[in-house]
Amino acid sequence: MTVSPYEGSGPVQRSSGSALVDVVDTILDKGLVIDAFVRVSLVGIELITIDARIVVASVDTYLRFAEATNRLDLYEKGGTGLPDLVGELTEKGTRGGAKGKTKGMLDAARETVGEVLDERKERAEERERRRSSRRERER
Amino acid sequence: MTTRPRSEAPERAPGDMALACYVYGVVRADARLPEDLTGIAGGEVFLVRYGDLAAAVSEISPVQALGTRDDLLAHEAVVEALANETTTLPLRFGAVVTTADALAEEMLAPHEDWFLDVLDDLGGAREFAVSGVYAEDVVLREVLREDPQAARLRERVRELPEDAAYYDRIRLGELIVKALDEKRQADTDELIDTLEPYSRAVAPRAPAGEDAAADAAFLVADRDLEEFERAVDRLGERWGDRVRLRMVGPLAPYDFVPPPPGGGN
Numbered sequence: 001m002t003v004s005p006y007e008g009s010g011p012v013q014r015s016s017g018s019a020l021v022d023v024v025d026t027i028l029d030k031g032l033v034i035d036a037f038v039r040v041s042l043v044g045i046e047l048i049t050i051d052a053r054i055v056v057a058s059v060d061t062y063l064r065f066a067e068a069t070n071r072l073d074l075y076e077k078g079g080t081g082l083p084d085l086v087g088e089l090t091e092k093g094t095r096g097g098a099k100g101k102t103k104g105m106l107d108a109a110r111e112t113v114g115e116v117l118d119e120r121k122e123r124a125e126e127r128e129r130r131r132s133s134r135r136e137r138e139r
Numbered sequence: 140m141t142t143r144p145r146s147e148a149p150e151r152a153p154g155d156m157a158l159a160c161y162v163y164g165v166v167r168a169d170a171r172l173p174e175d176l177t178g179i180a181g182g183e184v185f186l187v188r189y190g191d192l193a194a195a196v197s198e199i200s201p202v203q204a205l206g207t208r209d210d211l212l213a214h215e216a217v218v219e220a221l222a223n224e225t226t227t228l229p230l231r232f233g234a235v236v237t238t239a240d241a242l243a244e245e246m247l248a249p250h251e252d253w254f255l256d257v258l259d260d261l262g263g264a265r266e267f268a269v270s271g272v273y274a275e276d277v278v279l280r281e282v283l284r285e286d287p288q289a290a291r292l293r294e295r296v297r298e299l300p301e302d303a304a305y306y307d308r309i310r311l312g313e314l315i316v317k318a319l320d321e322k323r324q325a326d327t328d329e330l331i332d333t334l335e336p337y338s339r340a341v342a343p344r345a346p347a348g349e350d351a352a353a354d355a356a357f358l359v360a361d362r363d364l365e366e367f368e369r370a371v372d373r374l375g376e377r378w379g380d381r382v383r384l385r386m387v388g389p390l391a392p393y394d395f396v397p398p399p400p401g402g403g404n
Binding site: 022 | 231237384387391
């Protein structure tokens, strides 16, 4: 499932790195580690990066869909000179194809939202399970 | 060469709450910052210099937890802006020290030669991350074509009701996961073999997700960039519908900073 906010319509998708979803793991896991150089003046600051990964991934997905949908409007209104913008959507060469693709995007958006919600639900259920087994033990 | 740290921190009135110093990256002292560069929480980015080195920093509150989407975007924007100007050694997200002067004394001064060597090594090149994702239907058909046992299992699973075929379905899934692992290995090798001749260094990355086909970071000299990109395009064409290739960059050389001096952590 791909929604491409990127330029170019070749075989390879390109991103400058300013799309956070592409670089979130890089900036959290790679690069110089300050602790290796600084000990005395180090400030231990709380990092909430586990949530960040999930939030960034979903927010960026939402933004991509919003953007892709937006371009689609332009296209359907008969805008011209947008070959790059809709390159991905017109692969099949017909408007029908573009519509089919849009539907795919919406389904996938729903999936993404669904996944996040499912994950939350699972976590809540897990907590509930743990709580009830604790209660049983206490009895 | 200056021997005392020299910071350009905006002056602040005494009595202000002591702010901490967020560190983005290390560059050469003659690097120029893009104008009006703002960092995390809107802090103004400035350079703190020591000798031939400088670190890009901004002031932040020492009590605020870090990690919101805006924080990550700000970190990435500053590092990207720096890397567009000059060779930049990026810090991992979340590097905070007490003051800019302390940073110069404790980080830059004792490791000046090490930093300068690394900046030399990485000069004139930038990182590109190239990753591929399998088109599920194409690659599953490929597995069934290549593995008769999987193909037979699939036929059986199709004929039986869901409950009856439970263990067959597990077995089939297991075979496919194993086949995909092998494909991933072969495709990663192909990605690296194809692009290595146009790169100064290669760093394989852990493939993220079940549909990951290949993932690696390449350090590409600016003068080889065109050839590198052409090679990526050719690979994309060769893989066609089977693998969607994606190239992210130019990035600061996150994957190519060496282990810290002295074999520390």
